[in-house]
Amino acid sequence: MKKLLTTTVMAASLSALALTGCTSTTSTGAVGVDRQQLLLVSSEQVLQLSAQSYNKTVQEARARRLLDTNTAQLNRLKKISNRLVGQVGVYRPDAAKWPWEVHTIKSNELNAFVMPGGKIMFYTGIIDRLNLTDDEIAAIMGHEMSHALREHSRERLSRQYATQTGIGVAASIFGLSQGQAQIANVAGDLGLSRPHSRTQEAEADQIGLELMARAGYNPQAAITLWQKMQRASQGEPPQFLSTHPSSNNRIAELQSLMPKVMPLYQRARR
Numbered sequence: 001m002k003k004l005l006t007t008t009v010m011a012a013s014l015s016a017l018a019l020t021g022c023t024s025t026t027s028t029g030a031v032g033v034d035r036q037q038l039l040l041v042s043s044e045q046v047l048q049l050s051a052q053s054y055n056k057t058v059q060e061a062r063a064r065r066l067l068d069t070n071t072a073q074l075n076r077l078k079k080i081s082n083r084l085v086g087q088v089g090v091y092r093p094d095a096a097k098w099p100w101e102v103h104t105i106k107s108n109e110l111n112a113f114v115m116p117g118g119k120i121m122f123y124t125g126i127i128d129r130l131n132l133t134d135d136e137i138a139a140i141m142g143h144e145m146s147h148a149l150r151e152h153s154r155e156r157l158s159r160q161y162a163t164q165t166g167i168g169v170a171a172s173i174f175g176l177s178q179g180q181a182q183i184a185n186v187a188g189d190l191g192l193s194r195p196h197s198r199t200q201e202a203e204a205d206q207i208g209l210e211l212m213a214r215a216g217y218n219p220q221a222a223i224t225l226w227q228k229m230q231r232a233s234q235g236e237p238p239q240f241l242s243t244h245p246s247s248n249n250r251i252a253e254l255q256s257l258m259p260k261v262m263p264l265y266q267r268a269r270r
């Protein structure tokens, strides 16, 4: 009887999970990304954290006179981001209307990021020191934008609160109902919350490649970009590589996707 009850509760929780917690943030696209994601934390909560953090970074850079110091370079980045944003509807129509934002920070660091909701930041060092072409910039931007489209940060936060921090804390911080807290518990038990970071990186590579191809940027530049990154990492490893480990494996996987994305690029060029 007890076992039956447990099974019933599990089944009920799992069906609730399917409705509330587990979904895919994006359409599959030509590269075929269709992994289900555990999302217990709301988009709104993550976007609020993201906006606060991005605005703080922008304000600090402005106060130190390091923000958008090179207008021509900023305009170059904006042009590339506009073309990429024009293609995000393939993966999720809502993202075309996100308040995407682009800024630069004058810094020697090799770094760039996109925060949840489409807040883009490039350090001038990565463009200048790696002598990036527009296609290579599009490769970085497309990869980073894909993390935002897939809501990878939200997924990671959801996992942290479901497993490490404890259900009670998750429930109180994020205002989860007891039912949702139980779902998080069940999800942890079932191992749905194992680390995805390598998976997320691969997804961002795949989607990023498709975005740049559809926007008319040569996907081959993703490969030359990572080769430049690898060469640059022989001295002091670039900041970018600490969050995006490069490897021959990554380059090989990008190479294997070329037959899927080159036709999209050729069509966009016509």
Ligand SMILES: [Zn+2]
Residues within 6 Å of the ligand: 143, 144, 147, 200, 201, 204, 243, 244
């Ligand atoms: Zn990444």
